[in-house]
Every structure is written in C-alpha cells, then in structure tokens.
Amino acid sequence: MLYDCNEQLQQFRHVKKKALDCVNFTEQREQLERRRAELDGGDQKIRELVSILDRRKDESIERTFKGVARHFREVFSELVQGGHGHLVMMKKKDGDAGDEDIDNDEDGPREPDPEDRMEKYIGVKFLREVLEFQVSFTGQGETQSMKQLSGGQKTVVALTLIFAIQRCDPAPFYLFDEIDAALDTQYRTAVGNMIRRLADMADTQFIATTFRPEIVKVADKIYGVTYKNRVSYINVVSKEQALDFIGHDQTQNAI
Incomplete structure (x- = not known):
C-alpha cells in the first residue's frame, strides 16, 4: 500500500508544495486590505477634526483680537488726551516664502480670500511677533511704531494693552512694579485714575x-x-506719611 501511494504521489511531483499556502496568503492579504481601508478612513476623520479645530482656533484668536483691539483704542484715548492708537494682527498665508510676505489685519471686517487659502498667524508665544502697535500721541500726522517711541511712550502702550486685556478678561489681581517710573506727570495721573x-x-x-x-x-x-540691619520691614502707613516720604525722597534725589 505504501508503494502504491508513493507511485500515485509521483504524478504530482511537478506541483510546488508551497503553492498550497496561497490560500492562507490570500486570506491574509484580504485582512490587510480591510485593515488599510479602516486606517485610511480613520486618517481622513482625524484630518477633518484637525481642520475643524484649526478653524475654531483661528476664529477664537480673531474674536479675542477684535475685542482687545477695540478696548485698546478706548484705553489709549483715555490715557493720552487727543491721541489715538490701534492694534494690527500680523499674519502669513500658506505658500508665502518668508516673513516679509505678511498680512496686516486690523480689527475691522475682512474681505474673503479669493484663493481660499487658510491664513496662518506668525505665532502666539511672543507678543511682539503677533501684534503691531500703531499709535499717535498728538493725534496728528502719521502713526508711529514701537521702535519710534521713547521709553515713557512704550510704557504707556504696554499699559494700554494690559488694561485692554483686563477689560476683555479681568483677572482677580494685578501686580505692578514701578510701572510709573518712566512716565511723565500727566500719564502717571491718567494711569492712577484708570487703576x-x-x-x-x-x-x-x-x-x-x-x-x-x-x-x-x-x-x-x-x-x-x-x-x-539687612532685614526688610513692612508696615501699614497713612497716605500723608507715604506722600511725605515720597516728597522727601524726591528732594534728596534732586539734591
């Protein structure tokens, strides 16, 4: 019987034994193709979600910017009598090569982009990379950028931005360390009254x-x-005592 079986098997000697594994390979291939289709579908959903989140993020940034910009104009006009100032959002569009190609977006309505390109903000980590300040302390002539302002004027602009943000989203408290050191008397008075x-x-x-x-x-x-004696002491003092101390300190510094 063994001899007969071997003789019969000889009829199939031209068939490769590994050909029998094709069925298993076919099943594995079909499983992998189904898995790839699932992954492709998941990838598409993730991309759609990222696009939605990016759009909501940009809308939130623009909404916040418009609110801060509106309050910036109001606060600046209160601190600087006869002056005016506004914020400009710095943006860059997809496909632009360098930082020179930048959109200046003020807080007014914008026309839709004819090429339907998503606008990108340069960044939000450093404020000076995102916002541009254009102010006029006299209310006449061209507006000035931060580089053209004196130290006291820069302080006024910085405080204006802080107060503008405060009006949009007030914090429980603010800690100011000699913010009036570089200000003239009129600006110190205006800042004190606003506080x-x-x-x-x-x-x-x-x-x-x-x-x-x-x-x-x-x-x-x-x-x-x-x-x-190398130790700091903090005591409650009256307004009169504080003003007397300040007056004496200024007299000593003048001498």
Whole structure:
C-alpha cells in the first residue's frame, strides 16, 4: 500500500508544495486590505477634526483680537488726551516664502480670500511677533511704531494693552512694579485714575510699588517698606506719611 501511494504521489511531483499556502496568503492579504481601508478612513476623520479645530482656533484668536483691539483704542484715548492708537494682527498665508510676505489685519471686517487659502498667524508665544502697535500721541500726522517711541511712550502702550486685556478678561489681581517710573506727570495721573476706576468697576485688586505720588493718592491701603540691619520691614502707613516720604525722597534725589 505504501508503494502504491508513493507511485500515485509521483504524478504530482511537478506541483510546488508551497503553492498550497496561497490560500492562507490570500486570506491574509484580504485582512490587510480591510485593515488599510479602516486606517485610511480613520486618517481622513482625524484630518477633518484637525481642520475643524484649526478653524475654531483661528476664529477664537480673531474674536479675542477684535475685542482687545477695540478696548485698546478706548484705553489709549483715555490715557493720552487727543491721541489715538490701534492694534494690527500680523499674519502669513500658506505658500508665502518668508516673513516679509505678511498680512496686516486690523480689527475691522475682512474681505474673503479669493484663493481660499487658510491664513496662518506668525505665532502666539511672543507678543511682539503677533501684534503691531500703531499709535499717535498728538493725534496728528502719521502713526508711529514701537521702535519710534521713547521709553515713557512704550510704557504707556504696554499699559494700554494690559488694561485692554483686563477689560476683555479681568483677572482677580494685578501686580505692578514701578510701572510709573518712566512716565511723565500727566500719564502717571491718567494711569492712577484708570487703576482707580478699574478697581471700582471690575472688582479687581491692583498691587503696585511706586516712588511717585499719583498712584499713592488713589490707593485704598498703603504699605511702607523699610530696610534695617539687612532685614526688610513692612508696615501699614497713612497716605500723608507715604506722600511725605515720597516728597522727601524726591528732594534728596534732586539734591
């Protein structure tokens, strides 16, 4: 029987034994193709989700920018009598080669892009890369950029932006460290009055260190910091005591 079986098998000696594995390979191929189709479908859904999130992100950035820009104009006109200023959003479109090709978008309505290209913001990590300030302290002539301003004027612009953001999304408290050091008397007075109004209206606490009388005059509570034997001491002082100290300090500095 064994001999007969071997003789019969000899009839199939031209058939490759591995050909019998084709059935298994075919099944594996079909499974892999189905898996690839599932992955392709998942990839498409992920790309659609990313596109939706990017669009919502851009809409949120623009909405926030328009609110801050509106308040920036209002605050600047309050701090600088007769002056005006506005913010410009710096954008770059897909396909632009360098940073020179930038869209300047103010807070007004924009026309739709005829080429339907998604606009990209240059960045949000560093504010100076995103926003451009254009201000005029006299209300006449061309507006100036930050590079053209003096130290005191830059301080006014920076405070204007902080107060504009505060009006959009107030924080519980703000800590200012000698923000009035480089300001003229008129701007120190304007900043002090604005802090007083915002503290009353927005229920926000402002903590400021200063050697100038304008902010002291509008403060609710004043602390004097003294230094003795390498130790700092903090004590509550009256407004009169604080103003006397500031007046004496300014007299000493003048001498």
